[in-house]
Every structure is written in structure tokens, then in C-alpha cells.
Amino acid sequence: MRLLTKNDIEEIALGATIVGSGGGGDPLYHKLMVQRQIDQYGPIELISCDELCDDDLIIPLSMMGDPLVAIERLHTGQEFEALLNMVTKVYGKKPRAVLPSEIGGANSLTPFLCSGALSIPVVDADMIGRAFPELQMSSAEIMGISACPAFMGDCYGNAVAIGARDGLTLERYARSLTVEMGSVALVAIYPLTGAHVKQGAVLSGSVSRVQAIGKRMLDAIKDQQNPVDLLVASMGARSLGLGMIDDISCSIQDGFMRGTVSVACCEATMKIHCQNEYLVACNGDCAVASTPDIIVLLEEETGTPVTSERLSYGIRVYILVLDSQDIWKTDKGLSLVGPRVFGFNFDYNDLSGNKS
Amino acid sequence: MKKYIIGIDIGGTTTDSVIIGMNRTIHAACKVPTENPLSNGLSRAIKKIFQTSCLDASSIDSIVIGTTHATNAIVQRNHLSKVGVICLAALSPTLLPSAYNWPGDLYRACLAHVVSITGGYECNGKVTGTIKKNDIIDACKKCVDAGAESIALIGVFSPLYKEQEMIARQYIYDYFNTMLPVSISSDIGTVGIIERENAAILNAALGACIGREFSQFADVCAQLCDAPIYITQNNGTIISVETARQLPVLTIASGPTNSCMGGAALSKHKDAIIVDIGGTTTDVGAVKNGFARRSLNTSNIGGVSINFPMPDVLLIAVGGGSLVSYGQNIAIGPHSLGSKFLEQAVSFGGSYLTLTDCALKLGYARGLHASMLDIGLSSLDAQRVFDVVKAKIVPLITKMKGQYKNVPIILVGGGAALFPEKFFGDTEIVPKYASVANAYGAACAQISATIDSVICMDNRDHELALMSENAQAQAVAQGALAHTVRIVQKDIIPYSYVPGNKARVIITAAGDRF
Numbered sequence: 041m042r043l044l045t046k047n048d049i050e051e052i053a054l055g056a057t058i059v060g061s062g063g064g065g066d067p068l069y070h071k072l073m074v075q076r077q078i079d080q081y082g083p084i085e086l087i088s089c090d091e092l093c094d095d096d097l098i099i100p101l102s103m104m105g106d107p108l109v110a111i112e113r114l115h116t117g118q119e120f121e122a123l124l125n126m127v128t129k130v131y132g133k134k135p136r137a138v139l140p141s142e143i144g145g146a147n148s149l150t151p152f153l154c155s156g157a158l159s160i161p162v163v164d165a166d167m168i169g170r171a172f173p174e175l176q177m178s179s180a181e182i183m184g185i186s187a188c189p190a191f192m193g194d195c196y197g198n199a200v201a202i203g204a205r206d207g208l209t210l211e212r213y214a215r216s217l218t219v220e221m222g223s224v225a226l227v228a229i230y231p232l233t234g235a236h237v238k239q240g241a242v243l244s245g246s247v248s249r250v251q252a253i254g255k256r257m258l259d260a261i262k263d264q265q266n267p268v269d270l271l272v273a274s275m276g277a278r279s280l281g282l283g284m285i286d287d288i289s290c291s292i293q294d295g296f297m298r299g300t301v302s303v304a305c306c307e308a309t310m311k312i313h314c315q316n317e318y319l320v321a322c323n324g325d326c327a328v329a330s331t332p333d334i335i336v337l338l339e340e341e342t343g344t345p346v347t348s349e350r351l352s353y354g355i356r357v358y359i360l361v362l363d364s365q366d367i368w369k370t371d372k373g374l375s376l377v378g379p380r381v382f383g384f385n386f387d388y389n390d391l392s393g394n395k396s
Numbered sequence: 397m398k399k400y401i402i403g404i405d406i407g408g409t410t411t412d413s414v415i416i417g418m419n420r421t422i423h424a425a426c427k428v429p430t431e432n433p434l435s436n437g438l439s440r441a442i443k444k445i446f447q448t449s450c451l452d453a454s455s456i457d458s459i460v461i462g463t464t465h466a467t468n469a470i471v472q473r474n475h476l477s478k479v480g481v482i483c484l485a486a487l488s489p490t491l492l493p494s495a496y497n498w499p500g501d502l503y504r505a506c507l508a509h510v511v512s513i514t515g516g517y518e519c520n521g522k523v524t525g526t527i528k529k530n531d532i533i534d535a536c537k538k539c540v541d542a543g544a545e546s547i548a549l550i551g552v553f554s555p556l557y558k559e560q561e562m563i564a565r566q567y568i569y570d571y572f573n574t575m576l577p578v579s580i581s582s583d584i585g586t587v588g589i590i591e592r593e594n595a596a597i598l599n600a601a602l603g604a605c606i607g608r609e610f611s612q613f614a615d616v617c618a619q620l621c622d623a624p625i626y627i628t629q630n631n632g633t634i635i636s637v638e639t640a641r642q643l644p645v646l647t648i649a650s651g652p653t654n655s656c657m658g659g660a661a662l663s664k665h666k667d668a669i670i671v672d673i674g675g676t677t678t679d680v681g682a683v684k685n686g687f688a689r690r691s692l693n694t695s696n697i698g699g700v701s702i703n704f705p706m707p708d709v710l711l712i713a714v715g716g717g718s719l720v721s722y723g724q725n726i727a728i729g730p731h732s733l734g735s736k737f738l739e740q741a742v743s744f745g746g747s748y749l750t751l752t753d754c755a756l757k758l759g760y761a762r763g764l765h766a767s768m769l770d771i772g773l774s775s776l777d778a779q780r781v782f783d784v785v786k787a788k789i790v791p792l793i794t795k796m797k798g799q800y801k802n803v804p805i806i807l808v809g810g811g812a813a814l815f816p817e818k819f820f821g822d823t824e825i826v827p828k829y830a831s832v833a834n835a836y837g838a839a840c841a842q843i844s845a846t847i848d849s850v851i852c853m854d855n856r857d858h859e860l861a862l863m864s865e866n867a868q869a870q871a872v873a874q875g876a877l878a879h880t881v882r883i884v885q886k887d888i889i890p891y892s893y894v895p896g897n898k899a900r901v902i903i904t905a906a907g908d909r910f
Contacts, residue, residue, distance in 0.1 A: 069492065069590065072492055072497055072590075073491040073492050075497075076492060076493075076496060077491070106519065108519070108587055108889075108890070109519045111587065111588045111589065111590075112519070112552060112553055112587055112588065112589050113487070113516075113518070113519075113553070113589075114490035114491060114492055114589065115490060115491050116487050116488070116489065116490050116491065117490075117491050153491065195487050196487065222518045222519065223518070223519050223520075264791060288888065289856065290890065341708075341795055341796075
């Protein structure tokens with residue numbers, strides 16, 4: 041167990057944005073909220089997976105919905121209290137801890153938003169290793185754990201418990217409810233026992249992992265080194281180019297921000313296709329990088345990552361690709377998050393250099 | 397008959413003016429110390445420029461004024477009114493109170509009281525809470541009791557749905573008349589409530605003092621000349637005095653924009669890095685294709701994040717009047733003698749060592765008429781000071797350059813004369829009239845027109861093209877020369893769940909006045 045300070049949160053937020061692949065939302069607002077909570081309630085408990093008992097109840101949390109709404113209508117905290125009370129009612133006992141469903145973007149900090157006020161620790165783990173737009177894209181799904189009973193809470197203090205028969209149905213119901221709740225809602229799916237966690241239902245150590253990335257990036261920026269070089273050297277990132285964003289064609293459909301970003305690089309115009317996250321990078325008609333690999337847009341001047349809702353005409357960005365975690369490159373993994381799942385007509389392994 | 401334009405920059409240390417002809421050549425230029433109130437220095441500057449140029453009021457087409465005083469007020473926490481913040485937010489409290497991570501001294505200077513009342517919208521236009529006149533008036537009274545001199549109104553989703561903010565403002569005006577000025581956030585910022593709220597609070601805080609000063613500028617100019625007067629805004633284009641009074645945040649960054657545009661125009665380069673060395677600060681900006689480069693959508697002013705278009709500028713507190721201490725470690729600034737320079741600097745008989753004194757010691761700045769009194773530090777130490785200046789400023793230039801290795805570096809501002817040639821790099825240029833580049837930029841400021849409207853995204857390319865044409869036509873209608881008009885800003889904010897796939901689009905076109 042370690043206690044997280046405001047500075048730790050700063051590092052986690054940056055590292056999480058990098059692995060968010062453009063999605064997960066800008067963690068700025070969550071970061072400020074968590075830091076305020078630390079001011080009010082003290083540092084936050086982060087526990088490791090081995091500290092759990094087999095029959096502990098662990099609740100993964102994430103916010104779902106429209107990132108543009110998340111930066112306009114702020115959370116009230118009632119989402120968490122309502123949801124966790126419903127969990128307690130359904131299970132007949134209180135949860136031992138919470139954890140981030142996805143470690144990419146703002147959602148990396150979602151479970152921390154309540155930990156102080158509700159005195160509940162956060163487990164150092166997540167279920168995706170990055171950000172993905174749909175709920176069933178998680179390590180727990182690959183392990184065959186049931187997504188339900190799932191829970192949702194809204195900023196008004198309403199809570200819902202859902203028993204859906206499969207993950208895809210749950211996704212559809214949850215999306216509809218999110219729309220009703222004003223396009224942003226707190227969601228808990230794949231409730232876990234301590235035993236599940238120890239058997240590999242989660243990716244252990246995720247919070248610490250992204251914190252290490254964030255810390256190194258912040259140190260590089262402070263020492264005026266180029267963070268792109270750092271990512272290429274220490275994380276094996278590939279650079280696809282540097283250019284100016286000259287067109288953004290995104291709209292919100294069914295609760296997702298979908299569209300295409302055009303980056304005019306010297307050699308060619310790169311197009312990045314997104315559905316909240318940056319999913320596929322194309323040079324002309326030819327795909328050069330794809331989900332599940334992580335596509336990062338780093339703003340040239342500051343070296344900081346640009347998330348999809350902060351895209352702006354005229355800014356200059358590096359396009360980088362980070363290798364995906366192994367779990368997603370398996371057949372089962374690719375069946376959940378490979379390019380065909382998002383409507384592209386090629387396979388991850390078709391791209392040169394991606395043969396698994 | 398009216399063939400000349402006066403451009404004025406009211407800086408922290410000096411008030412600079414130029415008179416230019418319609419062919420953009422500088423007919424005369426002069427500098428006077430900035431005074432308090434600013435309009436005194438302005439008056440002196442205009443009288444002096446008439447004298448120097450041998451022209452009189454009858455030949456003046458217009459007067460354009462740029463000033464950094466809005467920025468200075470925020471950065472120095474000076475001349476700010478106390479603000480009452482009223483949030484139209486049915487859901488409260490949220491996990492983040494207003495002005496949460498503002499620097500403490502700025503918070504204390506600006507915030508009198510914060511109150512949330514029912515109101516606001518969901519993203520699809522559904523009203524979260526209906527606003528009630530009594531709630532609004534009561535909230536204002538509480539703010540006034542706590543010392544507020546103006547109100548900032550912020551409604552959730554107001555950039556997409558303005559009605560509540562506008563109705564609330566009208567209630568306040570009906571009840572308080574002009575006694576309580578109101579800034580509404582949808583006039584100022586875009587989606588992103590924290591940054592928009594910050595911008596609205598700053599606007600309300602600036603309103604009284606800066607607004608009064610803009611009115612005084614108009615009075616002073618009217619006494620000396622009957623030409624129309626304009627104020628420059630953040631994107632380098634002109635606005636009326638009335639607009640500047642209502643929305644002073646629009647002028648916050650006009651100083652750096654003017655120095656960038658002025659520096660590029662003086663040196664006749666369309667792509668360049670501009671280093672403006674003033675009395676207190678050095679601003680490093682960039683010009684791309686003839687226009688000051690815009691930064692990412694959030695910028696920071698005085699330690700506070702805001703989200704309206706701002707020029708991309710890096711700032712450091714090093715200037716000609718900066719106080720210098722040398723010894724084990726060299727320290728330059730952040731404090732500077734400002735306009736007291738000519739009385740208090742060592743080479744002018746005073747007792748404060750400044751960067752200019754070091755320059756004189758090294759034989760730079762030969763144009764300055766300073767006494768040759770013993771400046772009190774060795775040439776070696778003076779050189780160390782200059783090494784530190786280079787080490788502080790060159791990294792900013794490198795950052796601005798990005799991948800453009802050979803782009804010219806244009807040195808402007810009063811402090812440009814303090815440095816030997818090519819001090820900042822091989823591509824450095826110091827154009828003629830560099831010290832008044834800001835005023836030149838103001839004189840040459842363009843006219844812009846902004847169209848802010850909701851369109852259907854199904855037909856996206858067609859609609860955007862139509863809006864662009866309209867914006868350009870409007871700019872021309874206001875006096876811009878048609879062949880110079882270009883689109884300088886394009887923002888698209890999609891509406892969700894409103895049938896018809898709609899988005900709010902803001903397009904700005906700008907062109908030359910002459």
C-alpha cells in the first residue's frame with residue numbers, strides 16, 4: 041500500500057493520457073478534482089493486488105459518454121455514492137476497493153474521485169492497459185468473467201443495477217442510459233472478487249506503470265529534452281510524422297465522438313480515424329497503424345498529448361505509435377478490439393510489422 | 397485628404413507612436429514615458445507625433461491603439477474590480493468550486509463571492525433548471541454585499557444555448573441599471589466550463605478600470621483629432637472603443653500580436669520568430685504566412701487557464717529595465733524599474749543596476765544618451781549577465797522555431813538596441829524602426845468579421861464554404877480590401893442529440909484596411 045500525493049496524481053494523469061490513444065478524455069478536470077479531494081481528505085490509498093483477500097468485492101469504475109459534456113457539466117460526487125450504495129444493496133456487503141476499468145485518459149483517475157470522501161482504497165490495476173470506447177473491451181471479458189450485475193450512477197444521485205445476458209447487450213443498454221443521464225454517467229462492470237484479481241482478470245500494476253511514464257515525460261520536459269525521443273528510445277514508439285492539423289471532421293453519434301483528423305506532414309497528409317480514441321492512421325488510403333496499437337498525438341511545442349476533444353485546427357503534432365499490450369494481440373483479443381470490430385476492412389496482422 | 401494613420405502602443409515603460417502613410421511607410425515615430433493615468437501619456441504621444449511629423453489632425457484617417465495594460469493588470473493583480481460569480485447550474489456543488497486553482501493573490505484580488513443558482517442546460521438543449529428572476533437578483537445582492545463591483549454569469553452549456561445567460565443579464569440590467577456591469581460567459585469563451593468561467597471572471601474584473609481607461613483614450617483623442625479611434629484585439633484586428641469597454645479580455649494579448657505583425661511587416665518576412673524586448677519583459681512569438689501564430693485552445697494568463705484564441709507567445713521577465721544582481725549567481729528581473737528607468741538606473745545617476753547599465757558597460761546600446769559615470773560592475777560581470785540573458789531567451793526561440801531551422805529571428809522593441817548584432821542567432825534581423833514595431837503593428841491592424849452560427853453537418857463542406865464566403869464578404873463590407881481577406885479562425889462545436897446533426901461554427905475572416 042502506498043499513499044498518493046497531489047504530485048503522484050500529476051504524473052499518473054500525464055502517463056494515462058499518453059496510453060489513452062487520444063481517448064479517455066483530457067484528465068485535467070479529474071486531476072484538479074482529485075487534487076482538491078486530497079486537500080480535503082488527505083492522500084489516497086493505493087493497494088496492490090496481493091493485498092486483497094479472495095472473497096473481497098472489487099468494483100471497477102469508469103465514466104462513460106461524451107468527453108465534450110464531461111468538460112462542461114462537472115461531476116457532483118453523487119454518482120459514486122449512489123452507485124456504491126446500490127452495489128452494497130445488491131451484494132449485501134460493501135466493496136473492499138475500487139479500480140480503474142481503463143487506465144487511458146481521464147478514466148484512470150475516476151476511481152480516485154470518491155476514494156477520499158467515501159474512504160475506499162484504489163487497487164493498482166486496470167482492465168484494458170489503454171483506453172477503448174466500448175465496455176466489453178476488457179481483460180475480464182477475455183477471462184470469461186461476467187460483466188453483470190453492472191451498475192450505473194448519475195450526477196443527480198440516481199443509480200441503476202443491470203443484469204444483461206451478454207456484454208454486447210450490456211453495452212447497448214448502458215449507452216442508452218448514458219444518453220438519458222445527460223450523456224455522461226458513472227459505470228461499474230465486471231465486479232470482481234479478490235480471487236479473480238489474483239487469477240489474472242486484471243492487468244496488475246497499471247497505475248504505477250503509467251505513473252512511471254508520466255514521471256519520465258515530466259522530467260524530460262523540465263530538462264528541456266524532447267519527449268518524443270524519450271518515447272521512441274524507452275518505449276519503442278514509432279514516429280509516423282510531424283505536421284499541422286488542417287481538418288477535423290468529427291461529430292457525436294450515439295454517444296461517441298467519431299471522425300477523421302487530417303494532419304498535413306511534409307511527406308504526406310496523414311489521416312487519423314477515431315471513435316473517441318485514435319484507432320487507425322492512414323497515409324492516403326494505406327493504413328500504417330491500427331488498434332490495438334496505441335496512437336499518440338503529441339503537441340510539438342509542449343510535448344504534451346492531445347486528446348480527441350481538445351483537437352484544434354492549426355496545431356502542430358507528432359504522430360507516434362506505441363505497441364499494444366500482448367493480451368490484445370491474441371485471437372480473442374483481436375476479436376474484441378481489432379480494426380474489423382470498428383468497421384475497417386483489414387486485419388491488424390495485415391499491416392507490415394504487425395505479424396503476431 | 398486624410399492620408400495618414402496613427403498607431404500607438406501603450407506599454408509598461410513607454411508609449412510609442414508612429415504616423416504611417418497609406419503605403420505603409422513610416423513618416424515619423426516617437427516615444428514618451430508611459431504615465432499614470434495612461435491617457436496622459438497618450439495625449440503627450442499624440443502631440444509629440446504631430447510635432448515630429450509636421451502634420452496636423454486634418455490629415456489623420458484614424459488612430460489605432462494597442463495596449464498591454466489588461467495583461468499587466470492581471471499579471472500584477474492591480475486595477476482589478478471585485479467580481480460576484482453567479483453560476484447557472486442546477487447541479488451543485490460540483491467536485492470543483494469556481495476558480496479552484498487560481499493563484500491565491502489573484503483570487504483575493506478578483507473574487508468577492510460565488511453563488512450557484514438553478515439553471516443550465518444539458519448537452520441536447522434540455523433545460524436542467526429554469527432561471528428565476530428573484531434568484532438572480534438575490535444572488536446579485538449577496539455578491540454586492542460581499543463587495544462585488546461587477547458580475548460574471550456562467551451557465552452550463554451556454555456556448556451552445558445562450559438564452560439563459562442573456563435573460564439573466566437583462567434582469568440584472570433592468571434592476572440595477574448600469575450600476576452593476578455583467579459579463580456573460582457565452583460572449584467570451586467556448587465549451588470547457590472551467591476555462592470559460594475563468595475568462596468571464598477576468599473580463600468582469602477588468603471591466604471597470606480598463607473600461608474607464610478606454611473611455612479616457614477616446615476623450616483624449618477626440619480633443620486632439622476628430623478621426624475615428626480603434627483598439628486592437630488579441631488576433632491583431634481592430635474593435636471599437638465600445639466593444640473594448642465591454643470585453644476587455646479581447647485585448648489581453650494585443651500587445652504581443654501587434655509586435656509580431658509589426659516586426660514581420662517591418663522586416664518584410666511572412667514567416668519569422670519575433671523577439672520583442674521591452675522594459676520589463678521579453679515576448680517571443682511567431683508569424684506564419686503573415687499572421688501571428690495562434691496557440692492551442694487553452695492559454696494561460698497570470699496563472700489562470702482560459703479558452704479563447706490567443707497568440708502563441710512565450711514570455712520571460714527580462715527587459716531593458718530589469719534589475720540585475722551579480723555575485724556568485726546572476727539574477728535578472730523579474731522586477732524592473734519600468735517607467736522610472738530614466739531617473740533610477742545607475743547610468744542615469746540613480747542607484748539601481750539594470751540590464752541597460754550592463755549593456756552600456758559592454759559598449760552596446762551606443763545610441764543611449766547616458767552619463768559615463770562609473771557603472772559599478774566589471775566588464776567580466778557584465779558579460780556574465782549577458783550570457784545569462786542569452787541562456788534564458790534562446791531556448792524560447794528554439795521552442796518557437798519547432799522544425800523551421802532557418803527561419804529569421806526579428807528583434808524588436810525598445811530593448812533591441814541593447815544587443816550586438818546576431819546575438820540571438822545567425823538569422824537575426826533588427827529592422828529599421830524596430831523599437832516602435834508594436835505601434836507599427838497597431839497602425840497596420842486589419843479588420844475582421846466573425847460569423848457565429850449553427851449549421852447542419854450533413855452538408856458540411858458546402859455549409860462551411862458558405863459561411864467562409866459570408867465572413868469574408870462581411871469583412872469587406874466593414875472596409876477590408878477584398879484581395880487581402882483570409883479566414884483566420886474556424887471553430888466547430890458539435891451539438892449532440894439535436895436532430896439534424898448540427899454544430900455551432902465560428903469563422904473569422906480578416907483583411908487589410910488599406
